[in-house]
Amino acid sequence: MMSDWSTIEALPSPTLVELFAADAERLAMFSTDVAGIHFDWSKTHLTREAVAAFEQLCADRDLAGKRAALFAGEHVNVTEDRPVTHTMERGEGNPDIVAEARKFHQRMRALIDAIEGGALGEIRSILHVGIGGSALGPHLLVDALGRDEKRYEVAIVSNVDGVALEDVFARFDPTTTLLAVASKTFTTTETLLNAASVIQWMTEHGVDDPYGRVVALTANPDKAVEWGVDETRVLPFNEGVGGRYSLWSSIGFPAALGLGWGVFEELLEGAAEMDRHFRLTALHENAPALAAFADLYYTQVRHAETRAVFAYDERLRLLPSYLQQLEMESNGKSFTVDGEPVGRPTAAITWGGVGTEAQHAVFQLLHQGTHLVPVEFLGVIEGGDTLDENHHRQLLLNMFAQGAALMKGKPNADDPARSYSGDRPSSTLLLDDLDARTLGALIAFYEHRVFVNGVLLGINSFDQFGVELGKEMAKAADEGGQEFDVSTTDLIKRAGLD
Ligand code: F6P
DSSP, X not given: OOOOHHHHHTSXXXXXXXXXXXXXXXXXXXXXXXTTEEEEOTTSSOOHXXXXXXXXXXXXTTHHHHHHHHHHTOOOBTTTTBOOOHHHHTTOSOHHHHHHHHHHHXXXXXXXXXXXXXXXXXXXXXXXXXOGGGTHHHHHHHHHHOSSOOSSEXXXXXXXXXXXXXXXXXXXXXXXXXXEEEOXXXXXXXXXXXXXXXXXXXXXXXXXXXXXXXXXXXXXXXXXXXXXXXGGGEEEOOTTSXXXXXXXXXXXXXXXXXXXXXXXXXXHHHHHHHHHHHHHSOGGGOHHHHXXXXXXXXXXXXXXXXXXXEEESGGGTTHHHHHIIIIIIHHOOSBOTTSOBOOSOOSOEEEEEETTGGGGXXXXXXXXXXXXXXXXXXXXXXXXXXXXXXXXXXXXXXXXXXXXXXXXXXXXXXXXGGOBOOOOOEEEEEESOOOHHHHHHHHHHHHHHHHHHHHHHTOOTTOOGGGHHHHHHHHHHHHTOOOOOHHHHHHHHHTTOO
Protein backbone atom coordinates (compact mmCIF):
# COMPACT_ATOMS: atom_id res chain seq x y z
CA MET A 1 0.00 0.00 0.00
CA MET A 2 1.42 3.39 -0.96
CA SER A 3 1.33 5.96 1.77
CA ASP A 4 1.31 9.69 1.26
CA TRP A 5 0.76 12.72 3.43
CA SER A 6 -3.01 12.41 3.14
CA THR A 7 -2.86 8.99 4.84
CA ILE A 8 -1.12 10.58 7.80
CA GLU A 9 -3.36 13.65 7.75
CA ALA A 10 -6.45 11.45 7.84
CA LEU A 11 -5.42 9.65 11.05
CA PRO A 12 -7.41 10.43 14.20
CA SER A 13 -5.73 12.96 16.48
CA PRO A 14 -6.56 12.37 20.12
CA THR A 15 -5.06 14.63 22.76
CA LEU A 16 -1.83 13.70 24.48
CA VAL A 17 -3.64 12.90 27.69
CA GLU A 18 -6.05 10.65 25.79
CA LEU A 19 -3.16 8.94 24.05
CA PHE A 20 -1.55 8.04 27.37
CA ALA A 21 -4.87 6.88 28.80
CA ALA A 22 -5.54 4.64 25.80
CA ASP A 23 -2.20 2.86 25.65
CA ALA A 24 -0.39 1.54 28.71
CA GLU A 25 2.62 0.79 26.52
CA ARG A 26 2.84 4.30 25.10
CA LEU A 27 6.00 5.27 26.96
CA ALA A 28 7.80 2.07 25.93
CA MET A 29 6.65 2.45 22.36
CA PHE A 30 7.80 6.04 22.03
CA SER A 31 11.07 6.00 23.94
CA THR A 32 14.42 4.45 23.28
CA ASP A 33 18.00 4.48 24.57
CA VAL A 34 20.98 4.94 22.29
CA ALA A 35 24.61 5.75 23.09
CA GLY A 36 23.97 7.17 26.55
CA ILE A 37 20.92 9.18 25.49
CA HIS A 38 17.35 8.47 26.51
CA PHE A 39 14.85 9.72 23.91
CA ASP A 40 11.22 10.22 24.88
CA TRP A 41 8.62 11.13 22.24
CA SER A 42 5.66 9.93 24.27
CA LYS A 43 4.48 13.52 24.82
CA THR A 44 4.16 14.07 21.08
CA HIS A 45 1.05 13.22 19.06
CA LEU A 46 2.77 10.35 17.28
CA THR A 47 0.66 7.20 17.36
CA ARG A 48 1.39 3.64 16.35
CA GLU A 49 -0.69 4.23 13.23
CA ALA A 50 1.22 7.40 12.39
CA VAL A 51 4.54 5.59 12.80
CA ALA A 52 3.31 2.79 10.55
CA ALA A 53 2.23 5.34 7.94
CA PHE A 54 5.60 7.08 8.15
CA GLU A 55 7.36 3.73 7.78
CA GLN A 56 5.34 3.15 4.63
CA LEU A 57 6.27 6.62 3.40
CA CYS A 58 9.93 5.74 4.04
CA ALA A 59 9.50 2.60 1.96
CA ASP A 60 7.82 4.55 -0.84
CA ARG A 61 10.54 7.20 -0.82
CA ASP A 62 13.24 4.53 -0.58
CA LEU A 63 14.79 5.85 2.61
CA ALA A 64 16.76 2.61 3.01
CA GLY A 65 18.23 2.93 -0.50
CA LYS A 66 19.04 6.59 -0.01
CA ARG A 67 20.63 5.90 3.38
CA ALA A 68 22.74 3.14 1.81
CA ALA A 69 23.75 5.53 -0.98
CA LEU A 70 24.74 8.16 1.60
CA PHE A 71 27.02 5.76 3.47
CA ALA A 72 28.35 4.24 0.24
CA GLY A 73 29.64 7.63 -0.85
CA GLU A 74 27.39 7.92 -3.90
CA HIS A 75 26.73 11.40 -5.22
CA VAL A 76 23.66 12.03 -3.09
CA ASN A 77 24.32 15.77 -3.17
CA VAL A 78 22.91 15.92 -6.66
CA THR A 79 23.00 19.65 -7.26
CA GLU A 80 26.72 19.75 -6.50
CA ASP A 81 27.29 16.28 -7.94
CA ARG A 82 29.32 14.94 -5.05
CA PRO A 83 29.13 12.48 -2.18
CA VAL A 84 28.28 13.46 1.38
CA THR A 85 31.15 12.26 3.50
CA HIS A 86 30.78 13.40 7.09
CA THR A 87 30.04 9.88 8.37
CA MET A 88 33.32 8.70 6.85
CA GLU A 89 35.13 11.17 9.09
CA ARG A 90 34.06 8.93 11.97
CA GLY A 91 34.93 5.71 10.16
CA GLU A 92 31.47 4.77 8.85
CA GLY A 93 30.79 4.27 5.17
CA ASN A 94 32.78 4.16 1.94
CA PRO A 95 36.13 2.51 2.83
CA ASP A 96 38.24 4.59 0.43
CA ILE A 97 36.86 7.84 1.81
CA VAL A 98 37.21 6.48 5.36
CA ALA A 99 40.88 5.73 4.62
CA GLU A 100 41.41 9.25 3.32
CA ALA A 101 39.71 10.76 6.39
CA ARG A 102 41.98 8.67 8.65
CA LYS A 103 45.02 9.93 6.79
CA PHE A 104 43.86 13.53 7.24
CA HIS A 105 43.14 12.90 10.92
CA GLN A 106 46.63 11.49 11.36
CA ARG A 107 48.03 14.61 9.74
CA MET A 108 46.05 16.75 12.19
CA ARG A 109 47.19 14.63 15.09
CA ALA A 110 50.83 14.90 14.05
CA LEU A 111 50.55 18.68 13.85
CA ILE A 112 48.89 18.78 17.27
CA ASP A 113 51.69 16.65 18.71
CA ALA A 114 54.23 19.00 17.15
CA ILE A 115 52.47 22.06 18.57
CA GLU A 116 52.32 20.43 21.98
CA GLY A 117 56.01 19.64 21.63
CA GLY A 118 56.72 23.34 21.12
CA ALA A 119 57.34 23.32 17.35
CA LEU A 120 55.56 26.67 16.98
CA GLY A 121 57.01 28.18 20.14
CA GLU A 122 54.99 28.79 23.26
CA ILE A 123 51.26 28.59 22.51
CA ARG A 124 48.79 29.53 25.23
CA SER A 125 45.74 30.45 23.22
CA ILE A 126 43.98 29.40 20.05
CA LEU A 127 42.16 32.03 18.01
CA HIS A 128 39.92 30.25 15.54
CA VAL A 129 38.37 32.37 12.80
CA GLY A 130 35.65 30.89 10.66
CA ILE A 131 31.95 31.38 10.04
CA GLY A 132 28.79 29.26 9.80
CA GLY A 133 29.72 25.60 9.81
CA SER A 134 33.37 26.51 10.13
CA ALA A 135 32.69 28.01 13.55
CA LEU A 136 29.42 26.83 15.10
CA GLY A 137 30.50 23.19 15.47
CA PRO A 138 33.92 23.76 17.03
CA HIS A 139 32.43 26.48 19.21
CA LEU A 140 29.78 24.11 20.52
CA LEU A 141 32.44 21.49 21.25
CA VAL A 142 34.84 23.68 23.16
CA ASP A 143 32.04 25.39 25.04
CA ALA A 144 30.37 22.13 26.02
CA LEU A 145 33.44 20.08 26.87
CA GLY A 146 36.17 22.57 27.65
CA ARG A 147 35.22 23.78 31.08
CA ASP A 148 37.10 21.57 33.52
CA GLU A 149 40.61 21.44 32.30
CA LYS A 150 41.84 24.42 30.30
CA ARG A 151 44.80 23.32 28.23
CA TYR A 152 44.55 26.48 26.12
CA GLU A 153 42.36 29.54 26.05
CA VAL A 154 40.18 29.17 22.97
CA ALA A 155 38.27 31.92 21.18
CA ILE A 156 36.11 31.39 18.13
CA VAL A 157 35.43 34.51 16.08
CA SER A 158 32.94 34.63 13.22
CA ASN A 159 31.58 38.12 12.90
CA VAL A 160 33.22 40.52 10.49
CA ASP A 161 32.33 43.23 13.00
CA GLY A 162 35.77 44.17 14.31
CA VAL A 163 34.35 44.36 17.83
CA ALA A 164 34.36 40.56 17.93
CA LEU A 165 38.10 40.37 17.22
CA GLU A 166 38.96 43.31 19.44
CA ASP A 167 37.28 41.56 22.37
CA VAL A 168 39.75 38.73 21.88
CA PHE A 169 42.74 40.99 21.26
CA ALA A 170 42.03 42.57 24.63
CA ARG A 171 42.55 39.29 26.46
CA PHE A 172 44.97 37.26 24.32
CA ASP A 173 48.72 37.71 24.08
CA PRO A 174 49.70 38.00 20.38
CA THR A 175 53.07 36.39 21.05
CA THR A 176 51.56 33.16 22.37
CA THR A 177 48.45 32.94 20.16
CA LEU A 178 47.95 30.41 17.41
CA LEU A 179 45.66 31.45 14.57
CA ALA A 180 43.45 28.73 13.06
CA VAL A 181 41.80 29.85 9.83
CA ALA A 182 38.81 27.63 9.20
CA SER A 183 37.14 27.83 5.83
CA LYS A 184 36.06 24.94 3.67
CA THR A 185 36.36 27.06 0.52
CA PHE A 186 39.04 29.42 1.79
CA THR A 187 37.25 32.16 -0.09
CA THR A 188 34.81 33.45 2.54
CA THR A 189 35.23 37.20 2.79
CA GLU A 190 34.52 37.59 6.51
CA THR A 191 36.94 34.85 7.50
CA LEU A 192 39.76 36.05 5.29
CA LEU A 193 39.35 39.64 6.49
CA ASN A 194 39.36 38.50 10.12
CA ALA A 195 42.40 36.32 9.52
CA ALA A 196 44.27 39.22 7.88
CA SER A 197 43.45 41.44 10.86
CA VAL A 198 44.82 38.84 13.27
CA ILE A 199 48.05 38.73 11.26
CA GLN A 200 48.20 42.52 11.43
CA TRP A 201 47.62 42.47 15.19
CA MET A 202 50.45 39.97 15.63
CA THR A 203 52.76 42.01 13.40
CA GLU A 204 51.99 45.23 15.24
CA HIS A 205 52.87 43.50 18.49
CA GLY A 206 56.30 42.42 17.33
CA VAL A 207 55.64 38.85 16.22
CA ASP A 208 58.44 38.21 13.70
CA ASP A 209 56.79 35.56 11.60
CA PRO A 210 53.02 35.71 12.19
CA TYR A 211 52.28 33.31 9.33
CA GLY A 212 54.49 30.82 11.14
CA ARG A 213 51.73 30.44 13.71
CA VAL A 214 48.83 29.97 11.33
CA VAL A 215 47.06 26.68 10.76
CA ALA A 216 44.57 26.36 7.89
CA LEU A 217 41.56 24.05 8.12
CA THR A 218 40.13 23.67 4.65
CA ALA A 219 38.99 21.53 1.75
CA ASN A 220 40.81 23.91 -0.58
CA PRO A 221 44.48 23.57 0.44
CA ASP A 222 45.86 25.39 -2.62
CA LYS A 223 43.96 28.54 -1.71
CA ALA A 224 45.29 28.38 1.85
CA VAL A 225 48.86 28.10 0.61
CA GLU A 226 48.22 30.95 -1.82
CA TRP A 227 46.97 33.02 1.12
CA GLY A 228 50.24 32.47 2.96
CA VAL A 229 49.90 29.36 5.10
CA ASP A 230 52.82 26.99 4.97
CA GLU A 231 51.81 23.71 3.35
CA THR A 232 52.89 21.76 6.45
CA ARG A 233 50.26 23.57 8.48
CA VAL A 234 47.38 23.10 6.09
CA LEU A 235 44.95 20.48 7.39
CA PRO A 236 42.75 19.34 4.52
CA PHE A 237 39.46 17.52 4.52
CA ASN A 238 37.26 15.91 1.90
CA GLU A 239 35.12 18.21 -0.26
CA GLY A 240 32.06 16.06 0.43
CA VAL A 241 32.04 17.17 4.07
CA GLY A 242 29.49 19.98 4.12
CA GLY A 243 30.28 23.07 6.19
CA ARG A 244 27.54 22.41 8.73
CA TYR A 245 28.64 18.77 8.98
CA SER A 246 32.34 19.52 9.30
CA LEU A 247 33.20 19.52 13.00
CA TRP A 248 34.41 15.91 12.62
CA SER A 249 37.09 16.97 10.14
CA SER A 250 40.03 19.33 10.65
CA ILE A 251 37.43 22.03 11.29
CA GLY A 252 37.31 20.42 14.76
CA PHE A 253 40.98 21.36 15.25
CA PRO A 254 40.45 23.77 18.20
CA ALA A 255 38.58 20.99 19.99
CA ALA A 256 41.20 18.37 19.15
CA LEU A 257 44.04 20.63 20.30
CA GLY A 258 42.18 22.40 23.07
CA LEU A 259 40.53 19.35 24.63
CA GLY A 260 43.09 16.72 23.65
CA TRP A 261 43.23 14.14 20.89
CA GLY A 262 41.67 11.43 23.07
CA VAL A 263 38.58 13.58 23.59
CA PHE A 264 38.28 14.22 19.86
CA GLU A 265 38.49 10.51 19.14
CA GLU A 266 35.75 9.78 21.67
CA LEU A 267 33.58 12.34 19.94
CA LEU A 268 34.06 10.50 16.65
CA GLU A 269 33.35 7.14 18.28
CA GLY A 270 30.11 8.40 19.81
CA ALA A 271 28.99 9.69 16.43
CA ALA A 272 29.93 6.38 14.80
CA GLU A 273 27.77 4.56 17.33
CA MET A 274 24.82 6.74 16.29
CA ASP A 275 25.67 6.12 12.62
CA ARG A 276 25.43 2.37 13.18
CA HIS A 277 22.19 2.76 15.10
CA PHE A 278 20.74 4.83 12.27
CA ARG A 279 21.90 2.39 9.61
CA LEU A 280 20.91 -0.85 11.29
CA THR A 281 17.87 -0.24 13.50
CA ALA A 282 14.28 -0.78 12.43
CA LEU A 283 12.58 2.54 11.83
CA HIS A 284 10.05 2.25 14.65
CA GLU A 285 13.00 2.05 17.09
CA ASN A 286 15.35 4.29 15.17
CA ALA A 287 15.99 7.53 17.06
CA PRO A 288 16.73 9.85 14.11
CA ALA A 289 13.80 8.39 12.15
CA LEU A 290 11.29 8.71 15.01
CA ALA A 291 12.41 12.27 15.68
CA ALA A 292 11.95 13.10 11.99
CA PHE A 293 8.49 11.51 12.02
CA ALA A 294 7.52 13.81 14.88
CA ASP A 295 9.03 16.81 13.05
CA LEU A 296 7.08 15.99 9.91
CA TYR A 297 3.89 15.25 11.77
CA TYR A 298 3.94 18.77 13.19
CA THR A 299 5.15 20.63 10.07
CA GLN A 300 2.98 18.75 7.56
CA VAL A 301 -0.13 17.73 9.49
CA ARG A 302 -0.44 20.35 12.23
CA HIS A 303 1.22 23.16 10.23
CA ALA A 304 3.68 24.11 12.96
CA GLU A 305 6.05 26.70 11.55
CA THR A 306 8.71 26.55 14.21
CA ARG A 307 10.24 24.16 16.65
CA ALA A 308 11.97 25.14 19.86
CA VAL A 309 14.97 23.51 21.51
CA PHE A 310 15.73 24.21 25.15
CA ALA A 311 18.92 22.89 26.66
CA TYR A 312 18.55 22.57 30.41
CA ASP A 313 22.30 22.57 30.75
CA GLU A 314 24.54 25.60 30.48
CA ARG A 315 27.18 23.51 28.71
CA LEU A 316 24.77 23.03 25.80
CA ARG A 317 23.84 26.70 25.50
CA LEU A 318 25.21 26.87 21.95
CA LEU A 319 23.26 23.87 20.76
CA PRO A 320 20.19 25.83 19.55
CA SER A 321 22.29 28.07 17.29
CA TYR A 322 24.24 25.06 16.04
CA LEU A 323 20.95 23.36 15.18
CA GLN A 324 19.61 26.44 13.49
CA GLN A 325 22.27 26.18 10.82
CA LEU A 326 22.15 22.39 10.62
CA GLU A 327 18.38 22.21 10.20
CA MET A 328 17.52 25.44 8.41
CA GLU A 329 20.45 25.52 5.98
CA SER A 330 19.92 21.84 5.20
CA ASN A 331 16.17 21.71 4.77
CA GLY A 332 15.08 25.30 4.19
CA LYS A 333 14.39 24.58 0.53
CA SER A 334 11.51 25.06 -1.92
CA PHE A 335 12.38 22.59 -4.69
CA THR A 336 12.72 18.84 -4.76
CA VAL A 337 15.76 16.95 -5.99
CA ASP A 338 13.93 16.68 -9.32
CA GLY A 339 13.61 20.45 -9.57
CA GLU A 340 9.87 20.50 -8.87
CA PRO A 341 8.29 22.85 -6.31
CA VAL A 342 8.00 20.96 -3.01
CA GLY A 343 4.47 22.23 -2.62
CA ARG A 344 4.46 21.89 1.16
CA PRO A 345 6.35 23.37 4.10
CA THR A 346 9.94 22.20 4.49
CA ALA A 347 12.14 22.89 7.53
CA ALA A 348 10.53 24.36 10.60
CA ILE A 349 12.21 27.48 11.91
CA THR A 350 14.48 26.26 14.68
CA TRP A 351 14.83 28.48 17.70
CA GLY A 352 15.40 28.01 21.39
CA GLY A 353 17.48 28.83 24.39
CA VAL A 354 18.65 27.66 27.76
CA GLY A 355 16.51 26.48 30.63
CA THR A 356 15.65 27.70 33.18
CA GLU A 357 16.40 31.20 31.81
CA ALA A 358 14.07 30.76 28.86
CA GLN A 359 11.16 29.88 31.14
CA HIS A 360 11.13 33.44 32.38
CA ALA A 361 11.39 34.93 28.92
CA VAL A 362 9.62 33.01 26.18
CA PHE A 363 7.63 30.22 27.77
CA GLN A 364 4.53 32.39 28.12
CA LEU A 365 3.93 31.97 24.38
CA LEU A 366 4.57 28.24 24.58
CA HIS A 367 1.94 27.76 27.28
CA GLN A 368 -0.72 30.22 26.18
CA GLY A 369 0.16 31.59 22.75
CA THR A 370 -1.71 30.80 19.56
CA HIS A 371 1.21 29.14 17.79
CA LEU A 372 1.75 25.43 17.97
CA VAL A 373 5.41 24.99 18.87
CA PRO A 374 6.74 21.47 19.37
CA VAL A 375 9.33 21.80 22.11
CA GLU A 376 12.46 19.73 22.56
CA PHE A 377 13.98 19.55 26.03
CA LEU A 378 17.54 18.40 26.63
CA GLY A 379 18.94 17.61 30.05
CA VAL A 380 21.93 15.79 31.49
CA ILE A 381 21.61 13.52 34.51
CA GLU A 382 25.18 14.14 35.64
CA GLY A 383 25.36 17.87 36.30
CA GLY A 384 28.25 20.04 35.18
CA ASP A 385 28.60 22.01 38.42
CA THR A 386 30.06 21.31 41.83
CA LEU A 387 27.71 23.55 43.81
CA ASP A 388 25.03 22.37 46.18
CA GLU A 389 23.14 19.55 44.46
CA ASN A 390 19.96 21.57 44.70
CA HIS A 391 21.05 23.55 41.62
CA HIS A 392 20.99 20.52 39.41
CA ARG A 393 17.90 19.14 41.04
CA GLN A 394 16.00 22.39 40.41
CA LEU A 395 17.28 22.52 36.85
CA LEU A 396 16.06 19.06 35.89
CA LEU A 397 12.82 19.21 37.86
CA ASN A 398 11.95 22.44 36.09
CA MET A 399 12.54 20.82 32.74
CA PHE A 400 10.36 17.81 33.57
CA ALA A 401 7.65 20.04 35.01
CA GLN A 402 7.53 22.20 31.87
CA GLY A 403 6.94 19.16 29.67
CA ALA A 404 4.20 17.93 31.98
CA ALA A 405 2.56 21.36 32.16
CA LEU A 406 2.59 21.83 28.39
CA MET A 407 0.88 18.48 28.00
CA LYS A 408 -1.61 18.58 30.83
CA GLY A 409 -2.54 22.24 30.93
CA LYS A 410 -5.01 23.62 33.45
CA PRO A 411 -8.25 24.88 31.98
CA ASN A 412 -9.99 27.65 33.87
CA ALA A 413 -13.47 28.36 32.52
CA ASP A 414 -13.93 31.40 34.80
CA ASP A 415 -10.74 33.16 33.97
CA PRO A 416 -9.33 32.69 30.45
CA ALA A 417 -6.22 34.71 31.33
CA ARG A 418 -5.32 32.02 33.82
CA SER A 419 -6.32 29.10 31.64
CA TYR A 420 -3.79 26.69 30.14
CA SER A 421 -5.10 24.71 27.20
CA GLY A 422 -2.53 21.94 27.47
CA ASP A 423 -2.09 19.31 24.75
CA ARG A 424 1.12 21.07 23.72
CA PRO A 425 3.75 18.60 22.52
CA SER A 426 7.29 18.12 23.69
CA SER A 427 10.05 15.57 23.35
CA THR A 428 12.80 15.01 25.89
CA LEU A 429 16.39 13.93 25.42
CA LEU A 430 18.03 12.92 28.68
CA LEU A 431 21.78 12.35 28.50
CA ASP A 432 23.49 10.21 31.12
CA ASP A 433 26.50 12.48 31.05
CA LEU A 434 27.90 15.22 28.86
CA ASP A 435 31.12 13.60 27.72
CA ALA A 436 32.63 13.68 24.23
CA ARG A 437 31.18 10.32 23.28
CA THR A 438 27.62 11.30 24.16
CA LEU A 439 27.95 14.70 22.53
CA GLY A 440 29.22 13.03 19.35
CA ALA A 441 26.23 10.70 19.34
CA LEU A 442 23.86 13.60 19.99
CA ILE A 443 25.15 15.69 17.09
CA ALA A 444 25.11 12.69 14.73
CA PHE A 445 21.51 12.03 15.81
CA TYR A 446 20.55 15.52 14.67
CA GLU A 447 22.39 15.10 11.37
CA HIS A 448 20.54 11.90 10.52
CA ARG A 449 17.23 13.36 11.62
CA VAL A 450 17.78 16.18 9.13
CA PHE A 451 18.55 13.57 6.45
CA VAL A 452 15.31 11.63 7.08
CA ASN A 453 13.32 14.87 6.97
CA GLY A 454 14.99 15.73 3.67
CA VAL A 455 14.38 12.33 2.09
CA LEU A 456 10.70 12.28 3.05
CA LEU A 457 10.27 15.78 1.68
CA GLY A 458 12.17 14.85 -1.48
CA ILE A 459 14.75 17.61 -1.07
CA ASN A 460 18.54 17.75 -1.16
CA SER A 461 19.66 18.54 2.40
CA PHE A 462 23.26 19.06 1.39
CA ASP A 463 23.44 22.22 -0.71
CA GLN A 464 22.88 25.84 0.37
CA PHE A 465 22.54 28.00 -2.71
CA GLY A 466 20.12 30.24 -0.81
CA VAL A 467 22.99 32.04 0.87
CA GLU A 468 24.77 32.93 -2.35
CA LEU A 469 22.67 35.82 -3.68
CA GLY A 470 23.15 38.01 -0.61
CA LYS A 471 26.89 37.27 -0.67
CA GLU A 472 27.13 38.21 -4.36
CA MET A 473 25.26 41.46 -3.83
CA ALA A 474 27.38 42.43 -0.82
CA LYS A 475 30.50 41.82 -2.88
CA ALA A 476 29.13 43.83 -5.77
CA ALA A 477 28.17 46.63 -3.40
CA ASP A 478 31.72 46.66 -2.03
CA GLU A 479 33.10 46.87 -5.54
CA GLY A 480 30.61 49.60 -6.46
CA GLY A 481 29.19 47.64 -9.33
CA GLN A 482 25.69 47.03 -8.09
CA GLU A 483 22.57 48.99 -8.95
CA PHE A 484 20.35 48.85 -5.88
CA ASP A 485 16.74 49.76 -5.28
CA VAL A 486 15.96 53.25 -3.96
CA SER A 487 15.71 52.16 -0.31
CA THR A 488 19.00 50.25 -0.30
CA THR A 489 20.80 53.02 -2.17
CA ASP A 490 19.57 55.50 0.43
CA LEU A 491 20.74 53.28 3.34
CA ILE A 492 24.20 52.89 1.80
CA LYS A 493 24.41 56.64 1.35
CA ARG A 494 23.27 57.38 4.90
CA ALA A 495 25.98 55.09 6.25
CA GLY A 496 28.54 56.98 4.16
CA LEU A 497 29.46 53.90 2.18
CA ASP A 498 28.68 55.16 -1.31
O1 F6P B 1 27.26 31.06 3.58
C1 F6P B 1 26.98 29.80 4.05
C2 F6P B 1 28.19 28.95 4.12
O2 F6P B 1 28.55 28.50 2.85
C3 F6P B 1 27.99 27.79 5.07
O3 F6P B 1 27.37 26.73 4.49
C4 F6P B 1 29.36 27.54 5.53
O4 F6P B 1 29.36 26.77 6.69
C5 F6P B 1 29.87 28.93 5.71
O5 F6P B 1 29.30 29.66 4.66
C6 F6P B 1 31.36 29.10 5.71
O6 F6P B 1 31.95 28.67 4.53
P1 F6P B 1 33.48 28.35 4.46
O7 F6P B 1 33.76 27.25 5.41
O8 F6P B 1 33.76 27.96 3.05
O9 F6P B 1 34.23 29.59 4.85
